Amino acid sequence: MATVKIPADLDTVLNDAWEKSREIPGHLPVVAIDPHNSPILLDRQANPEASSYQAFLDSIHSAGVSSHVESHLAYSTDVANSWNRPIRLLWIDGDHSYEDAKKDLDGFFPHMVPLGVVAFHDALNAFPGPIRVFVEDVLRSDRFGPAGFVHSIAWAQFRPQDGHAFRERRSSLARRASRLIPSVENGNELHGLTKKRYKLNRFRVPHSAIDAGEWASLVDSR
Numbered sequence: 418m419a420t421v422k423i424p425a426d427l428d429t430v431l432n433d434a435w436e437k438s439r440e441i442p443g444h445l446p447v448v449a450i451d452p453h454n455s456p457i458l459l460d461r462q463a464n465p466e467a468s469s470y471q472a473f474l475d476s477i478h479s480a481g482v483s484s485h486v487e488s489h490l491a492y493s494t495d496v497a498n499s500w501n502r503p504i505r506l507l508w509i510d511g512d513h514s515y516e517d518a519k520k521d522l523d524g525f526f527p528h529m530v531p532l533g534v535v536a537f538h539d540a541l542n543a544f545p546g547p548i549r550v551f552v553e554d555v556l557r558s559d560r561f562g563p564a565g566f567v568h569s570i571a572w573a574q575f576r577p578q579d580g581h582a583f584r585e586r587r588s589s590l591a592r593r594a595s596r597l598i599p600s601v602e603n604g605n606e607l608h609g610l611t612k613k614r615y616k617l618n619r620f621r622v623p624h625s626a627i628d629a630g631e632w633a634s635l636v637d638s639r
């Protein structure tokens with residue numbers, strides 16, 4: 418079983434952020450988009466109507482954040498078609514195929530504000546979409562500035578004015594990360610030599626945990 422090391426200061430950082438934001442009602446709503454019908458998470462053969470929506474609602478309720486979450490029981494492309502609000506953090510963690518991860522970025526990216534951050538979950542897990550879209554559309558684009566991996570999360574800051582100044586660092590990361598794409602692009606489970614090659618290439622991509630302060634020093638947070 419995989420173990421996840423929780424940063425020692427996580428509670429302090431989260432509590433601090435929560436204390437600062439809770440006094441600004443309506444100012445920091447998270448928008449969550451999910452049809453909640455994933456056959457990967459649910460046994461829809463046994464129950465074609467199975468849904469993860471109630472579990473999601475229960476979870477945000479027990480965390481006391483329901484009033485800060487705007488939930489859309491929908492596919493991301495349907496919401497993207499009529500989206501017209503600025504986005505400061507675009508978190509992509511839906512369907513991990515190349516086509517859908519690309520649609521998620523293309524659908525919402527036009528609404529990102531300068532200095533906003535885009536992040537892909539599972540970019541360093543064996544899925545075809547997140548890593549390929551991150552390398553091709555983010556790391557190789559001069560519209561993005563600082564970028565990196567933290568465990569399996571890939572992130573980059575949208576810097577349309579000065580992203581070119583970070584080109585060398587992004588390119589070096591893109592070179593290493595792009596070696597993962599051929600192993601995962603067909604979407605099959607990895608075995609044998611392909612799995613070993615994938616793990617070796619992943620090891621060569623810097624992706625260790627950083628603390629919140631260190632991360633904040635990498636991005637422009639004006």
Ligand SMILES: C[S@@+](CC[C@H](N)C(=O)[O-])C[C@H]1O[C@@H](n2cnc3c(N)ncnc32)[C@H](O)[C@@H]1O
Pocket residue numbers: 450451452453454455458469491492493494510511512517
């Ligand atoms: C890897 S799970 C992540 C769930 C959630 N983000 C979390 O961390 O618990 C992927 C989620 O993407 C959702 N999904 C699949 N296709 C989608 C789409 N086109 N638009 C929005 N969500 C989608 C699935 O229903 C599933 O809940």
